[in-house]
Every structure is written in structure tokens, then in C-alpha cells.
Amino acid sequence: MKALILVGGFGTRLRPLTLTKPKPLVEFANRPMILHQIEALVKAGVTDIVLAVNYRPEVMVSVLQRYEKEYGVTITFSVESEPLGTAGPLALAKDILAKDDSPFFVLNSDVICDFPFEALRDFHVQHGQEGTIVVTKVEEPSKYGVVVTKPGATMIDRFVEKPVEFVGNRINAGIYIFNPDILTRIPLRPTSIEKEIFPVMASDCNLHCFDLEGFWMDVGQPKDFLTGTCLYLASVAKRSPEQLASPSESYVHGGHVLVHPTATIGKDCKIGPNVVIGPNVVIGDGVRLQRCVLLDSVRVKDFAWVRNSIVGWNSSVGRWSRLEGVTVLGDDVSVSDEIYVNGGSVLPHKTISANVTEPKIIM
Amino acid sequence: MAVKAVILVGGPSRGTRFRPLSMNLPKPLFPVAGRPIIWHPIAALAKVKEVTEILLIGFFEDFVFRDFLDACSMEFPNIHFKYLREYQALGTAGGIYHFRNEILRHSPESFFVLHADVCCSYPLAEMLAFHKQQGRKGTIMGTRVNRADANRYGCLVADTDTYEVLHYVEKPESFISNLISCGLCLFDYTIFDTFHAALDSYSRMTNEDDNCNQTDEAYGVLRLEQDVLRPMAAQHDLSVYITSGFWRQIKPAGSAVAANASYLEQMLHERPADLANSQAQRAEIIGAVYIHPSAQVDPTAKIGPNVSIGPRVTVGKGVRVKNSIVLDGVEIKPFSCVLNSVIGWRSKLGTWCRVEGTPEVSQHDAEGLTRAGIKNQSLTILGQEVVVADECIIRNCIVLPNKELRNCYHDEILM
Numbered sequence: 001m002k003a004l005i006l007v008g009g010f011g012t013r014l015r016p017l018t019l020t021k022p023k024p025l026v027e028f029a030n031r032p033m034i035l036h037q038i039e040a041l042v043k044a045g046v047t048d049i050v051l052a053v054n055y056r057p058e059v060m061v062s063v064l065q066r067y068e069k070e071y072g073v074t075i076t077f078s079v080e081s082e083p084l085g086t087a088g089p090l091a092l093a094k095d096i097l098a099k100d101d102s103p104f105f106v107l108n109s110d111v112i113c114d115f116p117f118e119a120l121r122d123f124h125v126q127h128g129q130e131g132t133i134v135v136t137k138v139e140e141p142s143k144y145g146v147v148v149t150k151p152g153a154t155m156i157d158r159f160v161e162k163p164v165e166f167v168g169n170r171i172n173a174g175i176y177i178f179n180p181d182i183l184t185r186i187p188l189r190p191t192s193i194e195k196e197i198f199p200v201m202a203s204d205c206n207l208h209c210f211d212l213e214g215f216w217m218d219v220g221q222p223k224d225f226l227t228g229t230c231l232y233l234a235s236v237a238k239r240s241p242e243q244l245a246s247p248s249e250s251y252v253h254g255g256h257v258l259v260h261p262t263a264t265i266g267k268d269c270k271i272g273p274n275v276v277i278g279p280n281v282v283i284g285d286g287v288r289l290q291r292c293v294l295l296d297s298v299r300v301k302d303f304a305w306v307r308n309s310i311v312g313w314n315s316s317v318g319r320w321s322r323l324e325g326v327t328v329l330g331d332d333v334s335v336s337d338e339i340y341v342n343g344g345s346v347l348p349h350k351t352i353s354a355n356v357t358e359p360k361i362i363m
Numbered sequence: 364m365a366v367k368a369v370i371l372v373g374g375p376s377r378g379t380r381f382r383p384l385s386m387n388l389p390k391p392l393f394p395v396a397g398r399p400i401i402w403h404p405i406a407a408l409a410k411v412k413e414v415t416e417i418l419l420i421g422f423f424e425d426f427v428f429r430d431f432l433d434a435c436s437m438e439f440p441n442i443h444f445k446y447l448r449e450y451q452a453l454g455t456a457g458g459i460y461h462f463r464n465e466i467l468r469h470s471p472e473s474f475f476v477l478h479a480d481v482c483c484s485y486p487l488a489e490m491l492a493f494h495k496q497q498g499r500k501g502t503i504m505g506t507r508v509n510r511a512d513a514n515r516y517g518c519l520v521a522d523t524d525t526y527e528v529l530h531y532v533e534k535p536e537s538f539i540s541n542l543i544s545c546g547l548c549l550f551d552y553t554i555f556d557t558f559h560a561a562l563d564s565y566s567r568m569t570n571e572d573d574n575c576n577q578t579d580e581a582y583g584v585l586r587l588e589q590d591v592l593r594p595m596a597a598q599h600d601l602s603v604y605i606t607s608g609f610w611r612q613i614k615p616a617g618s619a620v621a622a623n624a625s626y627l628e629q630m631l632h633e634r635p636a637d638l639a640n641s642q643a644q645r646a647e648i649i650g651a652v653y654i655h656p657s658a659q660v661d662p663t664a665k666i667g668p669n670v671s672i673g674p675r676v677t678v679g680k681g682v683r684v685k686n687s688i689v690l691d692g693v694e695i696k697p698f699s700c701v702l703n704s705v706i707g708w709r710s711k712l713g714t715w716c717r718v719e720g721t722p723e724v725s726q727h728d729a730e731g732l733t734r735a736g737i738k739n740q741s742l743t744i745l746g747q748e749v750v751v752a753d754e755c756i757i758r759n760c761i762v763l764p765n766k767e768l769r770n771c772y773h774d775e776i777l778m
Contacts, residue, residue, distance in 0.1 A: 268680065268697070270715075285663075286681040286698040288715045288754065303681040303698045305715045305754065319665075320683040320700040322717050322756060338683060338702060340719065340756070355719075357758070357773070 001121070002048040002097055002104035003041045004078075005034065006089060009054040013221040016330030016347045017295075017312055022060050024051075024109055027295055028219060029232050029276055030260050034109060035067065041105060042071045044117030049075045050096050052089030087193035090178075091186045098180040106193075108174030110220035112228045113212060114235055115175070123210050124177045127154065130206040131182055133198070134175035136216040144171040145194060147209050156207045159199055170209065173216050222310055222328045222345075229293055230274040233258060245271075254290075266302065284319070292323075301337070309341075312348070325359060364472035366413040366491065369462075370401055371455055372479045374422030380615045383746035383763045387708060389427055391419075391479040395619055395688065396626035397637075397653040397671050399431060403626060404477050407485030409439040414475075416443040418465065420458045421479075422450070456585035460558045467552060476587065478546035482622035484608030484629060485547075493604045494549045497526060500600040501554060503592065504545040506610045516543035517588050519596075521603045528601040531593045542603065544588065545610050554591075557600065561590045616761070617720065617742035619705060623688050624669035627651035639666070646678075649685075661697075679714075686722060696753075704743040707764065713753035718743055721759055 011023030018026065024034035034051075041049060051064070056077050064075045078093045090097060090106065097104050103124055105117060116134070124132040133156065135147050142163055147170045150157045160167050172194060185197055201207040215235055217228035233256040236243050245257040251265055254273030259265070263277045266285035274291045277283070281294050284302035292309045299316040300306065306317060309327040317323060318337035325343035329335070333346045336353040343359025346352060350362055372391045381390045391401040398406075401419070408414045417435075419428055425448055432444040447465060449458045459466065459476060466474055473494065475487065483504075494502040505519050518539040520530035532539050562585055585591065595601040609625045612618065630638055631651040639654040641647055646660045650668025654660060658676040669686045672678065676689050679697035687701050692709040695701065699712045703720035712718060720742030743757055746764035751757055755771050762768065762777045 288698065303683065303700070303715075305698075305717070320698075320717075322700075324756075338685070338700060340717065340758070 001044070001046045001102055002050070002099075003046045004050040004052055004090060004093055004097060004104065004106045005037055005109050006086060006106065007034075007051050007053045007109045009083065011220070014225065016328060016345060017222075017310065020313065020331040020348055022057050023220075025060060025063060027278060028112060028225070029229060029236075029258055030278055032063070033112070033219070034064075036112065037107060037109065037115065038067055038071060038073070038075075040115035040117055042073055044105075044115075044121060046105065046117070047073055048096055048099075049073055050078050050089075050093040051075065052078050052080065052084075052093065054080050054083055083190060084188075085190040085192045087186045087191035087197050088189060090183060090193075091188040091191075094183050098183050101180060103177050103179050106176040106178065108218070110218045111174045111216065112219050112232060113173065113175075113216040114214045114239075116210075116212060120175070120177050120210050124208070127208050129155075129179075129208055130204075131176060131178045131198075131201055132208045132210050134173040134212050135170035135209045136173040136212040137169050138171050139169070141166070141169040141171060146171055149209060154208045154210070155205060156198075156202045156209050158202055159194070170211070173212050174218070175212075223326050225310065226291060226293065226308060226326065229276055230256070230291065233274055233276070278313075327356075364413065365415040365469060366411065366473050366475070367416045367418065367466060367471045368404075368408045368414055368475040368477065369418050369420055369459055369466065370404060370477045370479055371458065372401065372419050372421035372423065372428070374449075374452070376422075381613075381619075382616065383744060383761065384616045384619065384705065384707065386764055387747045389423055390613075391421075392428075392431060393619060394673060394690070395482070395613075395623040395671065396630060397655060397673070398626075400482075400613060400619075400622070401431075401479050402435070403482070404479075404485055405435055405439070407487050408475065409442055411488045411491060413472075413491065414442060415469070415471070416445070418462070419444075419446045420449060420462060421446070422448060422452065424448070452584070454584045454590075455587040456558060456561070456591045459587070460555065460562065460585055463555050463558070467555070471552060473549055473551045476548045476550065480613045481546050481610070482613050482625050483545060483547065483610045484606065484625075486606055486608055490547075490549060490604045490606075493526075494602065497602040499527070499602045500551050500557065501592070501595050502549045502602045502604050503528065504547040505542045505603040505605050506545050506607075507541050507605070508543050510538060510541050513538060513541045513543055517546075517592070518543055519603055521605075526602045526604070527599060528592075528596040528603050531588070531596045531601070533588045533593075542605065544592070545606065546612075548587070548592070557595060557598075558585065558591060561585060561594055564594075616705060616744045620669070620686060620688060620703065620720075620742050623671050624651070624686065627653060627669055627671065639672075673708075690747075705745065707745045707747040707749055707762075709747060710745050710749040710751070712751045713755070715754045716751045717756040717758070718745065718751065719756065719758045720744075 011018035025032045068075050145161045148157050215231035219225045219228035245259045251269040251271045253270045257272040257275045259277045260279040262279045263281040265283045268286045271289045275289045276293045278296045280297040283300045286303040288305045290307045292306045294311045295313045297314045298311045301319045303320050304317045305322045307324045309323040312330045315329040315333040317335045321335050321339045323341045327341045327344045329346045330348035332349045334351045341356045344356040346362040392399040428446045447462045517533045519542045520540045613622050639648050639652040645662040647665040652667040653671045655674040657674045658672045660678040661680045663680050664678050664682040666684045670684050672689045673691040675692045677694045681698045682695050683700040686703045688705045690708045693706045695712045696714045699716040701718045703722045704718045745762045748765050749762050750767040752769045759774045760772050
């Protein structure tokens, strides 16, 4: 089977992290985002993966070559010379996607969920039509495009963009499976799959929807990255709690704490809920962490307090410092002792030695 | 010849800007560097060998200073202390004039007049010598301030050679001089003639003033600066002693922290043995820190510079305190951080709290609090028995007594 992952551009929404690493390589729950997707695809029998990208950084090529070997999968970069939207990349990768008659997956690289590729494939094969869209239920459908099915069926009737009146609460989750026939519908030019292709397929009665079980999050920006982390950790706690720090550890508070085996934690710490501690992280004594992500080689010094923040690679947080309010520290940022940072977005290699009391970007 | 001193302590209706700290203790007794505000001038006076008696004049009730003055009598056995209560607000000079017989008893040669809300290095012996040498009826202590700040004070124009005060203006609208009055004077006993003359001319003036129809009550009201010092300057009776030592007013509550820092720095130079050091306390001590012997400070805490920690305070593991006053009986739980703040009596801070104020850059920043109706920056002041829940941040806030704070607050006055 084949799959295409829509990676797109520079991931500007996830800056300052993406100033250092391409978005697919930013670690989500201690593994590069794209690895979550590759693993799930491989598990569902995918052998050919196309990454639709606007640019191809060398670091990404080398990492993915490693994954090719590790997972026995072929990974191809399909580089757009101009942005082709959400459908155009399918046309660009036609040679691979249409090389046989088997259906192929398409997914947005920003999406995190318990990827249900096997069940999706089975469902798709069973209904036999051209495409299946994974849908997820949301509380406020008015912000999204809502998928409306024919009464009592999974077949999609129509799409309603940002509905004013309630027509349903299923939205497009950015994960699809298609028969290669779909490629005849897509021209090689910038095209939106949601706006230009799906409505036609729906009116042809060729599009079904598949309900996603469990959580779903677009983690393309820091605030959602943190929310997605919480949802993911809750899912891990249910699915395989042994991956998380044991609640019997003295520092664990409220559970849902993922600690890389190479990280060290001082005494008298209180960590959780919803914390990811990356490899080689060093945490001092009396540190309080909650709802935060510490990436590779972060140092959190004694008595610091971090909540609702992302601490980038190699950064350090000083003694008695306090980070909150979706603070994001880029690579190699140093926060001095006793500093308060509220909603600071700090570019790589900066030293913060005065309080940042209101959300702002530190160049 | 004997010299006396009068300290003007004001009354309970004064010092409103010192709220919420003055809600539980009269401002003159508020501790800075481990001692009441008025202890500092008293200790300085006690070092001047001619000083025999210190009189406090104010309109607090009699009992307010009783214990304090008893303790002073023990500590400074050669000096006689007495509190003189005004029953009527007579102005700063009116009170002095009212108690002139008390002041003149035992025929002192001269007497100091000090305002209680001043923090100063108090070079009083030098000032007394200077006064004798100058031979004028009065000497006022002056200090130089930034040109931009001068109009907040009484401004002096003086002859640079003779130190004669040529002109005195209280809070001028335009710039007159950057030499200002420190609120500290030394007068010869003959000064009461000047007071008397001033009183006569002042009551005549107010009689002629259409806006003032309370002439009966107004008689006896006399302001030291405007009504006494100004005419003295005009009559060539006033010298200025210019100090280069530290000086600041203690007006808003936050200014206690700056006064605390000044006195602690002075202690560091003059009697370092009274300060905390890392070895004795076992905690990490930075710069000038006073810790009362009955306070318990965990060895993993880091304290200083410019911190006073009062009696029976408990400072937990990994606590950081900097540029702050922590009053009696406060409990700070582990890993909390207190910066640029006053923590009121018996307040309780939870674990990982952050109580933080914005440090003053100049001494007028503390007044910036409600400048133009907008609160901009200030120290954080917690009144008596305030409770802050675990992990909360209280930043640039003034918190009235007995509040329980379960959330984070920034830039607010919490009633």
C-alpha cells in the first residue's frame, strides 16, 4: 500500500521551534511528529510513502533515509516548485500513487490521533467507492467545515463551511483513503482537495466518511501542540500506561508524565499532569512542571516552575524562574535565575535576563 | 550644654499612603532593617553626646509608643524619652510651639526637629558642630536631588560660601534649586521668638484670607516649612548643612523596602556583626541581610541582598527572598520566590509561590503606582495575614489584610 503525507512549507506557525528543525522532525511526545505517522502507516501495511514538501532540507532527507531502513519502507520526497494546495501534490505524485490499483492514504502532517489506518482501509474496501474521509466530532462545529451524510448512512451528502445553524458536528480530520481513480479528477496545478475535489465526489456519491475513535488534534501551532500533547498522553495512559512514569514515583503528580530514560530528575520535584521530558534533560531539585514539553537536553534548574510552555532543545531555565502562558523557548535559549516569562516566544540562542510579563516575541 | 530632639510622628489619620501596612501598626513603628522606622533617628541621636532628651510629638493615643519608649530607655539609658500628645492638629511647627515649655525645660542650648518619615544616614554630630560654627539661629539639613525631582520637596537656595539659606520655597512649580530640605532642622532655644512672630503673622494672614473661615480653630496652626523656615531665611537666620549621605522619604508602603535597603547597607559598613552571614545562618546569604534570631531559615534557601526577616518567620526549603521585608510570623513554604515585596505579619505563602514587585529605579517610582489613574508599576505589598495558595504568582499588587488569594494576580489592588 501507498501513502502521501502533506508536509507543505516552513511550518511558520510552529516557530520558533521550526527555525531550528523542519516541522516533521519536531518531537511530539519524544518522537518526531512524522514518525508517529510513519509507524502507524507501516503497521497498516504501507510500503511506499510520499512526502509532499515545498522544500527539502538535507537534515530531513538523512533522517528519513534512516527510517526507510529501520521500517523497511520506501520514502520519496515529492517537491513542489510552487505550492500546489492540498490536492495538487496528489497529481504531482501520480507515478507512485497510481502504480497499482490498491488504494492509498493521504494525511495532513500536522494531525495527531490514534491513527486508525487498518480499520479505515477495511471500511474503504468494504464500501467500494472512490474515497473515504476520516471525520472527528468537535464541540464547536461552527469554526470548521462540517461533513453532512445522507440520512442513516456513511455516504457524504454535502459539506457546509462554517455552519451558522447546527447541521452536524463531524469535521474533516485531514486523513483520507482513495482509490487511484481519484487522480483523474485532480489537475497538476494549485488545487484545494476540500473545496474543489470533495464536493464533486460527494455529488457523484463516491465519498464516505469514517468516524475517528478517540482524540484528534491539529498540532501545527504551540497552543495546540500542548493541547495535543495532553490528549496524546491521556491516550497513552489508557493504551499502554507502562510507557509513562509510574504513579508510584515520588515526583509524579496527577499522572500523564512521559520521561525519557536518559533524563534525570532531582529531589523534591512535583511533575504533572501532562508533562513530556525529552532525552538528556536535567531537572534540578524542587522543580514544579505541569502541562509542558521539555525537548532534548533541556536543563531546568532548582526551584523553577514551568506550566503551559514548550522549552526548546538545549535551553535552560534558571533557578526560581517561572514560565507560563504558552511560553515557547527556541533552541539554546537561556532564562536567567528568578525570571518570569509569560507568553514569551523566544528565538534561538537568546538569553532572557529581564521579566517578560506580557505575551511577546523576543527576537 | 544640653541638646534635645523632637521627632514629629504624626497621627493615625496620617500615613494613608503607607496603607495597607499602617492598618496594623502605626507607621513610625514599622520595622525596617529589623528596627522601627523611628528607632533609626533615635539611635543616631543617642550617638550625639550632647543629646539628653528625645520627645516624640504626635496625635496617636498615649499607649501607642509606651512599649517602644520603654525599650528605648533600656537601650539608651543616658537619654530621657517622652511622648507628647497633641489633641488638636496644630501643624508641624504648631505642635512644637505648643510644647515649648517642655522643650525648654532644663534650658537646652538647642534642639533637633526630625520628621519620622525620613530615612537618612543622620550625620547629626557633624550637623551640630556645623551649626555651632555657623552661629545662625537655625540649621537645616539639605541634600541634592535630580533636577527633575526637586519640585516635590522644599527647595533651598543657599550662598555657596557662607551656607546661608537665601530663599526657601515649598514644592515650587518651576525649578528653583536642586538643593532640598531633608526635613531635619536644628534650632537654638531662642527660636520660639520666631515661632511666636510667625504665629501672629500667620493668623493675621488667615484672617484676611476669604477662603479660611475657621479662624478660631486655625489659631495655633503653624507649618514648620512655610511659616517658620521661610521667614528665617528672609531674616538671615538659617544655615544649610549639606549632606552627601543617603536620604529618602518613607511615604508609600513600597518605600519601606528602599529604606530597608539603605539602612541594611549602612549596617553592612558600620556593624556587620548584626547582619546575617552564610556561615551562621547556614542558608546562602547575599549582601546585606537581617534575620531575626527567632526566625527559621532552611539551609537551602537563598536570601538577599536587602532583605529583613522578622521574628518567628519560617522560610522553607529552596526559598528565594530578595529586596524584601518579611514581617513577624510569616510562613514561606518550600520553593517559593519573594522579590521586591513586603510580606505582612503572619501571612502564609504556599509552595512554588512567586510574590514579585517591580523594583524602584528612582525613589519616585513608588509614587508611580496610580499616576494618571493607571497603575503602572510598584512593589508588591501583602497586608497582615494574607494567604497565597500554592503556585500562585502575585505581581505588582497591593493586598489588604486578611485576604486569601487562590489565583494569580497582576497589577491590582486587592481589597
